[in-house]
Amino acid sequence: MKSLSFQVPDQIDLNEYDFKMAMAVKLYETGKISIGQAADIVNLSKSSLIDVMKNYGSSILFGYSADDLKNDLENA
Structure with a gap:
């Protein structure tokens, strides 16, 4: 896995976990x-x-369209 390093201004209340979550969610979306x-x-x-x-x-259903949901319900 690649490792990256960032500098964040002190006045921004952001810890490593929150940064990783934000990046992971955005990359997934x-x-x-x-x-x-x-x-x-x-x-x-x-x-x-x-x-x-x-x-x-965010949610796991990001990018899941209403048509996809309708089709899944019809096929269930």
């Missing part, structure tokens, strides 16, 4: 990584990450 890869970034299980994602304004 944009389709650049899978939910498993996002979980690895923050050292959580997939199910734990899914539970925590709501605190960062």
